[in-house]
Amino acid sequence: MIKHSFKLIWNQKRKNSYIILELFFLFIVLFLGSGYLIEKYEMYQGGVGANIEDAFYMRLITKDFSRGDYKAQLMNMQKEMESFPEVKMISYSENSIPYIWSMNMSGMRYDSTNVGTVMRFVDEQFDDVFEINMLAGKWLETEWQGANMPIVIDIQAAEKLFGSKEEAIHKTVRLYGDNIVVGVYEKLKRNEYEENYPSAFLPADFTNMYAMDIVVKYKKGQLANPSRLSKIVFSYFDKTQFDIRYASTMEAKRKDVVADTHIEIVMVSFVAIFLVVNIILGMIGIFGYSVKRRKGELGVRRAVGSSAGNIRKLLLFEAWTLTLMALVPALFLSLQIPILQLLPIDTNLLLKALGVSVALIFTLVSLSVYYPALLASKIQAAEALQEE
Amino acid sequence: MWKTSLIQFLKIIRQNKFFTFLNLFGVSITIAIILIFAIKLENTIWPGGPEKYNKQILFVKNEVVRGGDRMSMGGVNLALIKKYFSKMERPQHIGFCSETPWSFFGENGVEEYQMKNVNADWWQVFDYNFIAGRPFNQQEVKDASMLAVIDHKVKKRFFGTNQAIGQMLEIAGKSFKIIGVVEEIPSNCQKTKANVFVPYTHSSLMNNDFMQTGNYNIAFLARDKQNIDEIKAEFESVRKRIKPMLDEGHEVFFGGPNGPLDDYLLGWEQADEYAGREVKLLYLFLKVLLIMLLPALNLISIQLIRIHERSEEIGVRKAFGASRGELIKQILYENILLTFLGALLGLLIALLIVYGFPGFLKRTLFSEIGGNVSIQINYMLFVICMLASLLLSMISGIIPAVKMSKLHPVEVLKGGEI
Numbered sequence: 001m002i003k004h005s006f007k008l009i010w011n012q013k014r015k016n017s018y019i020i021l022e023l024f025f026l027f028i029v030l031f032l033g034s035g036y037l038i039e040k041y042e043m044y045q046g047g048v049g050a051n052i053e054d055a056f057y058m059r060l061i062t063k064d065f066s067r068g069d070y071k072a073q074l075m076n077m078q079k080e081m082e083s084f085p086e087v088k089m090i091s092y093s094e095n096s097i098p099y100i101w102s103m104n105m106s107g108m109r110y111d112s113t114n115v116g117t118v119m120r121f122v123d124e125q126f127d128d129v130f131e132i133n134m135l136a137g138k139w140l141e142t143e144w145q146g147a148n149m150p151i152v153i154d155i156q157a158a159e160k161l162f163g164s165k166e167e168a169i170h171k172t173v174r175l176y177g178d179n180i181v182v183g184v185y186e187k188l189k190r191n192e193y194e195e196n197y198p199s200a201f202l203p204a205d206f207t208n209m210y211a212m213d214i215v216v217k218y219k220k221g222q223l224a225n226p227s228r229l230s231k232i233v234f235s236y237f238d239k240t241q242f243d244i245r246y247a248s249t250m251e252a253k254r255k256d257v258v259a260d261t262h263i264e265i266v267m268v269s270f271v272a273i274f275l276v277v278n279i280i281l282g283m284i285g286i287f288g289y290s291v292k293r294r295k296g297e298l299g300v301r302r303a304v305g306s307s308a309g310n311i312r313k314l315l316l317f318e319a320w321t322l323t324l325m326a327l328v329p330a331l332f333l334s335l336q337i338p339i340l341q342l343l344p345i346d347t348n349l350l351l352k353a354l355g356v357s358v359a360l361i362f363t364l365v366s367l368s369v370y371y372p373a374l375l376a377s378k379i380q381a382a383e384a385l386q387e388e
Numbered sequence: 389m390w391k392t393s394l395i396q397f398l399k400i401i402r403q404n405k406f407f408t409f410l411n412l413f414g415v416s417i418t419i420a421i422i423l424i425f426a427i428k429l430e431n432t433i434w435p436g437g438p439e440k441y442n443k444q445i446l447f448v449k450n451e452v453v454r455g456g457d458r459m460s461m462g463g464v465n466l467a468l469i470k471k472y473f474s475k476m477e478r479p480q481h482i483g484f485c486s487e488t489p490w491s492f493f494g495e496n497g498v499e500e501y502q503m504k505n506v507n508a509d510w511w512q513v514f515d516y517n518f519i520a521g522r523p524f525n526q527q528e529v530k531d532a533s534m535l536a537v538i539d540h541k542v543k544k545r546f547f548g549t550n551q552a553i554g555q556m557l558e559i560a561g562k563s564f565k566i567i568g569v570v571e572e573i574p575s576n577c578q579k580t581k582a583n584v585f586v587p588y589t590h591s592s593l594m595n596n597d598f599m600q601t602g603n604y605n606i607a608f609l610a611r612d613k614q615n616i617d618e619i620k621a622e623f624e625s626v627r628k629r630i631k632p633m634l635d636e637g638h639e640v641f642f643g644g645p646n647g648p649l650d651d652y653l654l655g656w657e658q659a660d661e662y663a664g665r666e667v668k669l670l671y672l673f674l675k676v677l678l679i680m681l682l683p684a685l686n687l688i689s690i691q692l693i694r695i696h697e698r699s700e701e702i703g704v705r706k707a708f709g710a711s712r713g714e715l716i717k718q719i720l721y722e723n724i725l726l727t728f729l730g731a732l733l734g735l736l737i738a739l740l741i742v743y744g745f746p747g748f749l750k751r752t753l754f755s756e757i758g759g760n761v762s763i764q765i766n767y768m769l770f771v772i773c774m775l776a777s778l779l780l781s782m783i784s785g786i787i788p789a790v791k792m793s794k795l796h797p798v799e800v801l802k803g804g805e806i
Contacts (some may be wrong), residue, residue, distance in 0.1 A: 018689060021685070022682075022685055022686075022689070025681065026682075056491075100603065101462055101464040101603065102460075102461070103460075103461060103462070105458065105459040105460070106458045106459075116459075236612065242584060243590070245488060246488050246489065247491060248488075248489040249491050249500075250492035252500045255500075259755050261674065263754070263755055267425070267428070271421070271425075273683050274418075275679065275683075277417075277684055278414060278417070278418070278682055278683050278686055279686065281410050281413060281414065281774050282410070282686035283622070285406070285407060285410045285686075285689065285693060286689055287695045288406065289696070289697070290698075
C-alpha cells in the first residue's frame with residue numbers, strides 16, 4: 001500500500017511538493033509551540049521547590065543600614081509570635097525567599113571545580129516553613145560545632161562538584177569561607193519560570209545584620225490580620241530605627257511575579273492554534289481539490305471493485321505518506337539541535353516535543369483529509385466514468 | 389466591463405463556496421490577529437496613561453554588579469541614585485521609585501494593593517491625572533512627611549463617596565494623611581501603576597555598600613531628542629565614575645537608560661548582554677515573518693486552486709477571442725476584490741472583539757479586570773496588512789493567469805495541465 005502511495009504521489013510531484021512544504025512548516029510550528037508549552041508546563045509543575053501556602057512575609061530593616069546584633073530580640077519575638085494559636089512557625093532569612101527579585105551569586109569551589117551558586121542565608125526553621133525537599137543529610141544549624149560553617153547545597157551543585165548527593169556530605173567546599181556540606185536538597189528557584197541555578201543555604205548571622213525577611217507560616221487556612229504582627233515587631237524593634245518594608249502574603253508576591261509569563265503563555269498558545277487552524281483549512285482545500293481532479297481515477301477504482309472504505313483508506317494512506325516525507329527533513333533538522341548543541345535545550349524536552357508534534361501532525365492530517373476522503377468515497381463509478 | 393466583472397465575481401463566489409470561505413477566512417483571521425497583537429505590543433511599549441509622553445523618558449530598570457564569579461543583581465541602589473544619578477545635570481527631571489505590595493486584611497480576606505515610594509520629581513516626569521488634591525513636594529519628601537497620594541480604587545474602597553483629602557489611612561502599619569487622589573492607572577502602565585504613592589524617604593533604606601544592588605528604578609525626563617543622547621552620555625560617564633568604588637575586578641551595569649522601545653526589547657536580559665535594538669528588532673521581524681509565512685502559503689495555494697478550477701472557463705473565453713490582457717485583468721480583478729473583502733472582514737472581526745468584548749480582551753492581554761486600558765485599533769497597520777495581502781494575492785493570481793492565458797484554447801478546453 002505504501003509503495004502504491006509513493007507511486008501516486010510521484011505522479012503528482014508538483015502539487016504534492018507543495019503539500020509537503022506546507023506539512024513541513026506545520027511540523028515546525030507544532031514543534032516550536034509544543035516545545036514552548038511543554039517547557040513552561042513542566043516548569044510550572046516542577047514548582048519553585050518551596051511551599052508558600054499560608055505564609056506571610058515582612059521585611060524588617062534598619063533605617064540607616066547600620067549593622068548590629070539583634071539576635072536576642074529576634075529569638076524572643078519568634079517565641080512570642082509562635083505562641084499564637086493560628087501561627088505555625090516563623091523563619092528569618094536574608095534575601096533568600098522565593099519571588100523576590102534580588103539574588104546573590106558566587107562561585108563555589110571544590111578541588112579545581114567551580115560552580116556559580118546562588119547564596120541564601122537562612123535560619124534553622126527555613127526548611128520547615130517552605131517545606132524544602134531534603135534529599136540527603138540534614139538541615140543546617142545556626143549554632144554549629146567545628147571550625148567550618150555548615151552549608152546545604154542543592155542536587156545540581158552536589159552532582160557537579162561531587163558526582164552524587166551521598167558523596168557531597170561532610171566534604172569541605174569554598175564559598176563563604178570554608179564550608180562543610182551537611183545536607184543536599186532538591187532546589188529553590190526565584191520563580192517557577194526561571195532557570196534553575198545551582199544554589200546553597202548558609203546560616204544567617206543575627207549578630208551582624210541590617211535586614212531580615214520574616215516569614216510567618218500560619219496553620220492551614222488560618223492566615224489572619226497581620227496588623228497584630230507589626231505591633232509585635234515594633235515592640236521589639238524601635239520604630240525610629242527600624243522599618244517594615246514589605247508586608248504581603250507570599251501568594252500575592254507570586255502572582256505579581258508570574259503574571260507576565262502567564263500572559264505570554266496565553267498569547268503563544270493563541271498564535272499556535274491560529275496557525276494550526278489556518279494550515280488545516282488550507283490542507284482541506286488542497287486535498288478537496290485533488291479529489292475533485294481525480295474523480296475519473298477514483299471512479300475507475302470503484303468500477304473495478306474498490307469499496308468506499310478502500311477509497312478512504314487509499315487517500316488516508318496517501319496523506320500519511322506525504323506527512324512522512326515532510327517529517328524526514330523536519331526531524332533531521334530538529335535532531336541537529338541536540339547533536340550539534342545549537343541551542344541549550346534539554347534533550348529530554350526536545351524529544352518530548354518531537355513526540356508530541358509527530359503525534360499531533362498525524363492526527364491533524366487525518367482530520368483534514370477526512371472530509372475530502374468522505375466526498376471521494378461517495379463518488380459513483382457510473383457518474384465519474386460518464387464524465388470522462 | 390467592470391460591472392460585468394463584478395456580477396461575474398459574485399456568481400463565482402457563490403458557485404465555489406468552500407474555497408471562497410477558505411480564502412476569506414484565511415485573510416480575515418490573519419489580519420484580525422495581527423491587529424489584536426499590535427494592540428498588545430503598542431500598549432505595552434507606549435501605554436499612554438501617566439506614561440503618555442514616554443518617548444521623552446529614559447528608564448533605568450535594574451542593576452548588576454559582577455566580577456570574577458560573583459554576581460549581584462536587583463534594582464538600582466538608592467545610595468547610588470542619591471549620590472550620583474539624582475545629581476545629573478542634563479535631564480529636565482529625575483524621578484525614581486521602588487515598589488512594595490501592600491496586603492490589606494479586610495473582612496472578606498486579603499486585598500492586594502501596590503504601593504510606590506517615589507521622590508517629588510516623579511510627579512514631574514510622569515503625567516498623573518489628579519482628580520483631587522495635589523502631589524507631595526520636595527520639602528515634604530525631604531521631611532519624610534506622612535503623606536500619601538491614592539488612586540481612585542483605594543479612595544472608593546476606603547472612603548466611598550466621602551471626601552478623601554485630609555483623611556488618614558493606615559497603610560502597612562503606618563498612618564498617612566491623604567493629600568491627593570489620582571485616576572486609576574491602567575494596568576499596562578507598568579512603570580507608573582500603583583494604588584498608593586508615598587514619599588520614598590519613609591523607607592530611607594540607604595545601603596552605602598555599592599557592591600550590593602537595591603530596589604529602585606529611575607526615570608529621566610528629556611527635553612528633546614538631542615537631550616536624550618546627552619543624558620545617555622552623562623549616565624555612562626557617571627557609571628564609569630562608580631566603577632573605581634567597587635571591589636577590585638568588578639563592574640557595574642544598568643538596564644538603561646533606555647527609551648520605551650529599547651526598554652521593552654531589553655526585557656530582563658542583563659544590560660551588557662543586550663544585543664542592541666537592530667538585532668532585537670530583526671529577530672522580532674523574523675519571528676513575525678515565520679508566523680506569517682503559513683497564512684501566506686495558504687492564501688497562495690487557495691488562489692492557485694481557484695484559478696485551476698476555472699481552467700475550462702478560461703479556455704472557452706480564449707476560444708471566443710478574449711485577449712491575454714483581458715484574461716489576466718479579469719483574474720486579478722477578482723483576486724483583489726476577494727482579498728479586499730477578506731481584509732475588511734478582518735477589520736470587522738477585530739472591531740467586534742475590541743468593542744464587543746473589551747473586558748475579555750483586556751483580561752487576556754493585560755490581565756486587567758475592569759480597568760481602564762485604552763485599546764484602539766491601529767488603522768495604519770491595517771492598511772499595511774491589506775496591501776501585503778493584496779500583493780500576495782496578486783502574485784499568486786498573476787503567475788497562473790499568465791501561464792493559462794499563454795496556452796492554446798484547445799489544450800485548456802481538453803483540461804490540460806498547466
